Amino acid sequence: MKRAWAAFAIACCLTLAPHQPGAAAAQAVLKAESFQHYVDSFNAGDEEAYPAAIRNTNAWRFLRDNIPLFHCPDKTLEEIYYFRWWTYRKHLRQTPDGYVVTEFLPDVPWAGKDNTINCAAALHFYEGRWLHDPKFLDDYAAFWLRKGGSVRSYSFWIADALWNRHLVTGSAAEVKEFFPDLVANYGEWEKSHRGTNGLFWQIDDRDGMEMSIGGSGCRPTINSYMFADALALANMADLLGKTDAAAEFRAKAAQLKQLVQEKLWNADQQFFETLPNRPGAALAGVRELHGYTPWYVNLPDAGYEAAWLQLMDTNGFYAPFGPTTAERRSPKFRLAYQGHECQWNGPSWPFATSVTLTAMANLLNHYQQNAVGRRDYLDLLQVYAKSQHLRRDDGKVVPWIDEDLNPLTGDWIARTVMKTKGNQIYERGKDYNHSTFCDLIISGLAGLRPRAGDLVEVNPLVPEETWDYFCLDNVAYHGHILTVLYDQSGEHYGKGKGLRVLADGNEIAASPRVARLTGALPATRQ
Numbered sequence: 139m140k141r142a143w144a145a146f147a148i149a150c151c152l153t154l155a156p157h158q159p160g161a162a163a164a165q166a167v168l169k170a171e172s173f174q175h176y177v178d179s180f181n182a183g184d185e186e187a188y189p190a191a192i193r194n195t196n197a198w199r200f201l202r203d204n205i206p207l208f209h210c211p212d213k214t215l216e217e218i219y220y221f222r223w224w225t226y227r228k229h230l231r232q233t234p235d236g237y238v239v240t241e242f243l244p245d246v247p248w249a250g251k252d253n254t255i256n257c258a259a260a261l262h263f264y265e266g267r268w269l270h271d272p273k274f275l276d277d278y279a280a281f282w283l284r285k286g287g288s289v290r291s292y293s294f295w296i297a298d299a300l301w302n303r304h305l306v307t308g309s310a311a312e313v314k315e316f317f318p319d320l321v322a323n324y325g326e327w328e329k330s331h332r333g334t335n336g337l338f339w340q341i342d343d344r345d346g347m348e349m350s351i352g353g354s355g356c357r358p359t360i361n362s363y364m365f366a367d368a369l370a371l372a373n374m375a376d377l378l379g380k381t382d383a384a385a386e387f388r389a390k391a392a393q394l395k396q397l398v399q400e401k402l403w404n405a406d407q408q409f410f411e412t413l414p415n416r417p418g419a420a421l422a423g424v425r426e427l428h429g430y431t432p433w434y435v436n437l438p439d440a441g442y443e444a445a446w447l448q449l450m451d452t453n454g455f456y457a458p459f460g461p462t463t464a465e466r467r468s469p470k471f472r473l474a475y476q477g478h479e480c481q482w483n484g485p486s487w488p489f490a491t492s493v494t495l496t497a498m499a500n501l502l503n504h505y506q507q508n509a510v511g512r513r514d515y516l517d518l519l520q521v522y523a524k525s526q527h528l529r530r531d532d533g534k535v536v537p538w539i540d541e542d543l544n545p546l547t548g549d550w551i552a553r554t555v556m557k558t559k560g561n562q563i564y565e566r567g568k569d570y571n572h573s574t575f576c577d578l579i580i581s582g583l584a585g586l587r588p589r590a591g592d593l594v595e596v597n598p599l600v601p602e603e604t605w606d607y608f609c610l611d612n613v614a615y616h617g618h619i620l621t622v623l624y625d626q627s628g629e630h631y632g633k634g635k636g637l638r639v640l641a642d643g644n645e646i647a648a649s650p651r652v653a654r655l656t657g658a659l660p661a662t663r664q
Contacts (some may be wrong), residue, residue: 166621166643167631168207168611174198176220183536187565188243190228200227204270208579210608215579218523221537222575226265229571235285236277239266241571244563250288254281257292257346258489258572260363263299264496265574267306267588270614275303279312283319290326293345293359297324298366298435301373305588308616313374320374321383324367331360336397338364339415342482345428346489346572349481350463351470352412352422358402358431365394366435373590395437408444425465426482427455427490433497436504446501446509449494449518457545459525460486461494461518473544479555486545488573491522496574499582503597512601519578524548526575540567584610584622585654594646596622596639597654607631618642618659624652 177198184194192200201223208219229240233252239262241255249255259282266275279300281287289296297320304313331338333356340360342350347359368391375384404411404421410429412422425448432438448454448465455461463482464471471484482490498515501507525548528538541552553567580586585598594615600608607630609623621640628635636650639657647657 166611166619166640167609167623167633168209170202170207170612172209173207173220174202176217177201177224180221180224180537185565187568188228190243191230191232191237192227197224197227205576206268206580206613207611208584208609209611211605212520214523215520215583218526218537219576219579221526222265222539225539225569226571226576228569229262230274235281237274238281238287239274239278239571242566243569244566246563246566250291251286252281254287255292256282256287256289256294256296260295260299261489261492261574262571263296263303264577267303268576268580268613272307272309276312279316283316283323289323290330291344293340293363295363295366295435296320297370297374298363301370302588305590306615310377313377317371317374317378317380320367320371324364324371324387327364327367333415335401336393337361337401337413338394347428347463347482349478349483350412350426350428351424351468351483352426353414354412355415355419355422356402356413357428358398358410358412359428361394361398361402362431362435362437365391365398365432365437368394369435395439398432398437399439399442403442408442409448410442410445424468424470425454427461427463427494430494430497433501434493436500440505443501443505443507443509446498446507449498449510450514457486458521459543459548460521460545461491462545463487463490473546473551475551475555475558479552479559480542482542484545485542485551486525487542488522488526488539488570488575491518491525492573492575492578495519495522495578495582499578499599502599503587512599513604515582515599516601516604519583522575522578538568539573540570541572580610580613584608586610586613586615586620586622588615592616592659594620594639594641594657594659595654596637596647596656598622598624598637598652600624600652602652616659 181194186194205223208216210216228243231238231240235252238252238254240253241258245253263275282289282296300312333339337356338360339356341354342348345357345359368387372384372387402410402413407425409425410432413419450456453467454465462484464484473484474481495518502515525543526537526539527535529535540550544551583599585596587595587597589595606626607624609631611621613620618641623631624637625631625635636648637652638645639647639655641659647655649655
């Protein structure tokens with residue numbers, strides 16, 4: 139029966155009509171066919187061990203019709219951008235409940251209904267919000283909230299994820315539909331995971347961060363996520379005209395902000411840390427990468443930016459294939475090939491890396507500080523792209539995303555450990571969908587900052603005088619198609635010198651240099 143359903147689902151998917159909101163007419167600069175060679179190469183080198191609803195043979199058609207295009211001088215960044223869209227497409231699983239987004243391609247025993255795991259589901263929304271066709275994430279939201287998804291089995295900032303999707307689509311339909319469900323979900327978290335000190339607690343494994351040095355307790359992660367959900371619910375309530383609910387959730391967010399800064403900030407270590415969940419406990423006393431999570435949701439006030447000095451320090455988190463998940467100076471830092479294959483006490487995890495880079499983009503956009511800069515963001519993004527490779531037995535290096543890495547060598551630790559153990563789930567971590575990358579390019583490097591209203595805000599994090607050109611094109615945003623480009627000479631794209639923002643092919647903002655820009659969207663939609 140399962141095989142019959144899978145065959146039916148695949149057959150249905152192959153007949154899906156492309157969803158292109160004016161893309162063919164409005165695509166102002168880049169030609170999609172210029173990037174097809176990436177997908178052809180990925181397909182040619184792929185063992186399709188777990189066929190997806192959208193098979194490799196249809197991957198290019200799907201991507202051509204659904205994703206923003208990206209072009210830049212750094213061909214590794216460009217290749218991994220298309221690689222990550224190619225792998226994301228594999229995780230769109232058609233089920234009797236509609237489409238869901240999976241974390242693992244093979245079925246794993248700890249997953250819930252339809253092989254779903256909510257640990258990285260918010261990241262699925264952040265990445266997938268840029269797809270032109272809303273069907274996939276429309277279904278996915280309904281699955282988590284109304285069709286049997288185990289929405290609280292791991293930490294999951296679903297209200298924040300849906301709000302940030304709304305900031306891209308401009309549609310309020312999902313907000314109106316699911317607001318009561320999201321309020322109820324927040325209430326259940328308060329009942330089960332809020333301590334007497336006012337903070338939320340979480341087991342490190344249920345944060346998706348097992349074997350961490352700081353362990354379980356009141357962690358910067360869960361408290362940042364709940365702050366973000368409270369703020370998202372306040373914003374949703376404002377949108378829906380529910381003033382009392384807006385005030386209630388804004389007060390919850392303000393209280394969490396205060397508690398995180400008072401109770402989870404280690405003034406001696408200048409870092410946000412875990413507070414063990416026991417009376418009289420002191421902070422864990424170790425810097426872990428998840429201490430940057432408060433900036434992922436713009437929680438901290440000004441004055442905590444010294445924490446970011448650790449990110450580019452080799453005694454802190456910086457490594458050739460990092461960043462590491464725990465500071466390298468800690469005596470408990472480990473890169474173990476024994477015991478549990480998934481440890482968060484040193485290895486590099488793409489999940490943590492993508493959260494940290496999103497937090498860093500927020501820092502560079504919203505704070506005045508000197509700890510890190512745009513060159514550091516590009517450096518870490520390039521390290522992240524470099525890490526997403528595998529050297530095959532024949533010596534060929536291919537794009538690859540898996541579970542956790544050795545931050546010093548680039549070896550995929552869990553894969554190596556499981557092969558040594560003879561693990562029964564073949565290539566469990568191949569094309570692992572547990573992180574973002576494309577969103578980091580779109581909202582970070584190219585600088586399209588999603589926001590409510592009719593203004594487009596762009597603030598590229600490309601360091602000035604680093605690249606002569608870059609272009610983000612075919613971006614579905616608030617019912618329009620956007621283009622963000624920089625052309626130092628004006629000859630590369632033929633649209634003039636400098637930074638330019640176009641909506642539906644028409645210029646709405648420009649600057650002679652890379653800078654923050656805003657421009658008004660046209661009144662009509664595609």
